[in-house]
Amino acid sequence: MDEISYLINNIENSCSRIQKKHFLKNENITTYIQKRNQICIMLSGTADLIRYDLNGNKDIVDKFNGNDIFGEAFYPVHTNNELTVIATSDCDVLFLLQDYLYKKCKQNCKFHTTLSASILELTLRNTIHQNTRIEVLSKRTIREKLLTYFSILSSKDFSKTFLLPFSLTNLADYLSVDRSAMMRELKNLTNEGFISKSGNRIKLLYK
Amino acid sequence: MDEISYLINNIENSCSRIQKKHFLKNENITTYIQKRNQICIMLSGTADLIRYDLNGNKDIVDKFNGNDIFGEAFYPVHTNNELTVIATSDCDVLFLLQDYLYKKCKQNCKFHTTLSASILELTLRNTIHQNTRIEVLSKRTIREKLLTYFSILSSKDFSKTFLLPFSLTNLADYLSVDRSAMMRELKNLTNEGFISKSGNRIKLLYK
DNA sequence: AATTCTCTGTTGCAATTGCAACTATTTCGA
DNA sequence: TCGAAATAGTTGCAATTGCAACAGAGAATT
Numbered sequence: 001m002d003e004i005s006y007l008i009n010n011i012e013n014s015c016s017r018i019q020k021k022h023f024l025k026n027e028n029i030t031t032y033i034q035k036r037n038q039i040c041i042m043l044s045g046t047a048d049l050i051r052y053d054l055n056g057n058k059d060i061v062d063k064f065n066g067n068d069i070f071g072e073a074f075y076p077v078h079t080n081n082e083l084t085v086i087a088t089s090d091c092d093v094l095f096l097l098q099d100y101l102y103k104k105c106k107q108n109c110k111f112h113t114t115l116s117a118s119i120l121e122l123t124l125r126n127t128i129h130q131n132t133r134i135e136v137l138s139k140r141t142i143r144e145k146l147l148t149y150f151s152i153l154s155s156k157d158f159s160k161t162f163l164l165p166f167s168l169t170n171l172a173d174y175l176s177v178d179r180s181a182m183m184r185e186l187k188n189l190t191n192e193g194f195i196s197k198s199g200n201r202i203k204l205l206y207k
Numbered sequence: 208m209d210e211i212s213y214l215i216n217n218i219e220n221s222c223s224r225i226q227k228k229h230f231l232k233n234e235n236i237t238t239y240i241q242k243r244n245q246i247c248i249m250l251s252g253t254a255d256l257i258r259y260d261l262n263g264n265k266d267i268v269d270k271f272n273g274n275d276i277f278g279e280a281f282y283p284v285h286t287n288n289e290l291t292v293i294a295t296s297d298c299d300v301l302f303l304l305q306d307y308l309y310k311k312c313k314q315n316c317k318f319h320t321t322l323s324a325s326i327l328e329l330t331l332r333n334t335i336h337q338n339t340r341i342e343v344l345s346k347r348t349i350r351e352k353l354l355t356y357f358s359i360l361s362s363k364d365f366s367k368t369f370l371l372p373f374s375l376t377n378l379a380d381y382l383s384v385d386r387s388a389m390m391r392e393l394k395n396l397t398n399e400g401f402i403s404k405s406g407n408r409i410k411l412l413y414k
Numbered sequence: 415a416a417t418t419c420t421c422t423g424t425t426g427c428a429a430t431t432g433c434a435a436c437t438a439t440t441t442c443g444a
Numbered sequence: 445t446c447g448a449a450a451t452a453g454t455t456g457c458a459a460t461t462g463c464a465a466c467a468g469a470g471a472a473t474t
Binding site for chain 3: 468
């Protein structure tokens with residue numbers, strides 16, 4: 001993402017229609033409002049996308065890291081719940097409107113060209129992440145979800161041993177299964193000799 | 208998608224690096240090969256993305272319609288299975304390589320600018336579809352999956368009554384649940400007065 | 415018009431999962 | 445450095461789900 005680095009470094013002397021803001025942990029970064037077509041890019045830090053449903057239940061829908069692209073422009077916003085992005089650490093976020101990508105500004109600055117290319121690249125990468133998650137979520141048992149996800153991590157690292165990118169609690173959320181049921185299944189997989197595990201390090205023992 | 212129409216109509220006198228091909232039902236459109244960075248756009252017709260795993264099991268991973276964008280550039284391709292796109296009806300498909308989006312051709316034709324903007328727009332729309340699917344798949348019970356999906360369809364149509372966009376068999380695939388278990392749950396929802404249903408038409412009876 | 419194929423609908427049963435309710439351990443902030 | 449969160453780990457039990465195996469209705473193909 002050299003392109004994004006370029007953007008960050010040149011943000012000051014760029015068009016006024018794109019903004020960079022800094023947030024402290026626990027601050028509200030944005031709320032998804034239909035038809036606003038807002039696009040956000042996480043430059044540094046982390047945040048959670050949170051849904052409050054009508055019963056007031058809180059639900060972590062997504063998690064964002066550096067270079068992640070998000071915002072209501074990417075999301076099916078429907079009326080009966082509110083989606084809010086909350087900083088889980090201090091962070092810097094870039095804001096722009098989707099329309100801005102299609103219209104050239106008067107100055108015709110290099111910024112636009114670079115920005116469009118970057119957004120496309122970030123979006124493509126985002127799509128790959130989403131497809132990964134869909135592939136995993138579409139498995140029907142916890143065992144299959146775990147093994148599918150492990151196999152993806154393994155082939156990404158070119159190694160039978162790899163580090164989980166988050167805590168076991170968060171892994172259960174990512175797989176959308178009950179944490180205790182997932183722990184049970186991890187134990188089964190270990191006892192049956194499919195994997196071994198110490199902390200967040202997993203080793204695949206088959207094939 | 209006027210942009211895409213423009214592309215289709217001007218495909219003949221465009222760069223040679225983008226191709227339009229016609230396929231008959233059941234023909235192989237493409238196979239996902241790592242690092243090829245191929246992008247495909249379905250101009251007309253329908254196709255299935257199919258995975259063959261090591262045991263030879265066949266699995267429909269995704270379904271594509273008009274204006275859908277797909278290809279290995281969007282997908283986490285890992286070594287132990289093959290992903291193939293098969294036409295489920297006669298169709299026209301546009302092929303290009305991802306790099307092509309970033310590099311201007313010598314002629315500097317209008318084609319490039321339009322194409323990049325279109326691809327970005329198609330990708331954004333694709334992302335919204337994916338987020339919808341993730342939202343639905345991340346519900347833990349069949350009942351919740353159904354109600355979540357119904358609620359999205361309902362708010363999209365601005366109506367408590369709406370048509371399912373596919374057969375009940377395909378709905379079960381989309382929700383990634385056993386079809387018979389889903390039928391059972393649909394019956395429960397009907398008996399308990401949450402919905403009514405005739406054919407593919409669903410009516411929400413609550414709130 | 416007959417046949418094949420796909421889709422809908424149903425049910426019993428076994429396996430899997432979520433839920434609740436704990437304890438132990440680690441991390442983090444005041 | 446002490447206490448509070450967050451994380452990891454465990455288990456019994458009830459509810460949900462997948463699976464297998466049907467039958468019938470509708471489409472599509474020849």
